Amino acid sequence: MKGVNADSIQLLVILKNIQNSISSIEITKNSVKLKYQQLESEWNDKKYHELGTIVRDCNKALNDLLQMMLQTEKYVASLIKSLSTYESVQLGSANWGGANAVQTDNFIVTPSSTASTTFDSSTFGPDLVFAQDNLSTERYFSRGNHYEEYLDYWENGNYIFSRNDNPELIYIKARDIEGVYLNDRELENPEGFWTRNGRAGWSRENILRRASHIQDVRQNIESGISLDELLQHPVLADTIYSYYNNPVRVAQIGSYYVFQSDGRHRTLAAQSLDIYIPVLVTGNYTRNM
Known part of the structure; x- marks a missing residue:
C-alpha cells in the first residue's frame, strides 16, 4: 500500500x-x-x-x-x-488512512472555505476586477490594492531594478501583487483560461481549493513539519505542488509587488480568496531620481 x-x-x-x-x-x-x-x-x-x-x-x-x-x-x-x-x-x-494515518493525523488541515462551494469555470467571479492596459487594448490587468501606484511604474517606466541574488520564500497579501495580466481573448473566455483549453486537472474550482490550503501548509511548516512530510497528505500535497515547488516570483516597489513570472492562475486564485501567498522576491524597483 x-x-x-x-x-x-x-x-x-x-x-x-x-x-x-x-x-x-x-x-x-x-x-x-x-x-x-x-x-x-x-x-x-x-x-x-x-x-x-x-x-x-x-x-x-x-x-x-x-x-x-x-x-x-x-x-x-x-x-x-x-x-x-x-x-x-x-x-x-x-x-490515506491505516499505516499512513500515523504520519498525517497530526497535520493541521482546516476545512476549506471553498469546500461546500462549486466554482464555475465560465467566470472569473465577483472578487476579481480587471482594467484595460492604457498601453495596449489587448491586455488587461487584475486590479490589486495598489493599482494606481502600479500605473505610474508601468506607464512611465522611470525605475531602476536591483536584483536579489538569493531570494527567500516569504508570504505577502495576494492583492498586493500588481501586473497579473490577461489578454482580451482570455478575458472573454474564462473557461478556456481556467481549464487551459481543456487540459487535464485544470479548473477554477481545483485552483481555488489548492489556494485555500496555503495557510494550512504555512502553519504546519511553522510547527516544525517539513514539506516532504506534508506531501504525504493528499490535500496539502496539491497545494505544495502548486504554490511551493515553483513559487510565484515578484519584484518589490515600495509597499507593493510586481508580478514577474508564470503563475497567473495561482495568483488570481489567491487574489480572489484575498489570502496570503508564498512568493520569491527577485529584486526591487526604485524610482530613477
Missing part, C-alpha cells in the same frame, strides 16, 4: 514538473512570437529579414516541443488515473 501511494506521489510530482515546463515553453513561445511581430515593419532591411527567419524557426521548434510535452502530460495524467482506480479497487478506501 505504501508503495502504491509513493508511486502516486511520484507521478504527481512528474505531472507538476511537466505542467511547469509547458507553462515555461508557452511563455517563451509567446515572447518569441511577439518579437517576430515587432520585426515585421523592418523586413526591408536584410539583417532583420535574416533575424526574422531565425525567430520564426525558433518559434516552430518551440511549438513542436510544446505539442510533445502536451502529449506527455496526457499520458502521465492517464497513468495517475489508472493508479488511482487500482488503489480504490484493490486497496479499498484506506489509501
Whole structure:
C-alpha cells in the first residue's frame, strides 16, 4: 500500500514538473512570437529579414516541443488515473488512512472555505476586477490594492531594478501583487483560461481549493513539519505542488509587488480568496531620481 501511494506521489510530482515546463515553453513561445511581430515593419532591411527567419524557426521548434510535452502530460495524467482506480479497487478506501494515518493525523488541515462551494469555470467571479492596459487594448490587468501606484511604474517606466541574488520564500497579501495580466481573448473566455483549453486537472474550482490550503501548509511548516512530510497528505500535497515547488516570483516597489513570472492562475486564485501567498522576491524597483 505504501508503495502504491509513493508511486502516486511520484507521478504527481512528474505531472507538476511537466505542467511547469509547458507553462515555461508557452511563455517563451509567446515572447518569441511577439518579437517576430515587432520585426515585421523592418523586413526591408536584410539583417532583420535574416533575424526574422531565425525567430520564426525558433518559434516552430518551440511549438513542436510544446505539442510533445502536451502529449506527455496526457499520458502521465492517464497513468495517475489508472493508479488511482487500482488503489480504490484493490486497496479499498484506506489509501490515506491505516499505516499512513500515523504520519498525517497530526497535520493541521482546516476545512476549506471553498469546500461546500462549486466554482464555475465560465467566470472569473465577483472578487476579481480587471482594467484595460492604457498601453495596449489587448491586455488587461487584475486590479490589486495598489493599482494606481502600479500605473505610474508601468506607464512611465522611470525605475531602476536591483536584483536579489538569493531570494527567500516569504508570504505577502495576494492583492498586493500588481501586473497579473490577461489578454482580451482570455478575458472573454474564462473557461478556456481556467481549464487551459481543456487540459487535464485544470479548473477554477481545483485552483481555488489548492489556494485555500496555503495557510494550512504555512502553519504546519511553522510547527516544525517539513514539506516532504506534508506531501504525504493528499490535500496539502496539491497545494505544495502548486504554490511551493515553483513559487510565484515578484519584484518589490515600495509597499507593493510586481508580478514577474508564470503563475497567473495561482495568483488570481489567491487574489480572489484575498489570502496570503508564498512568493520569491527577485529584486526591487526604485524610482530613477
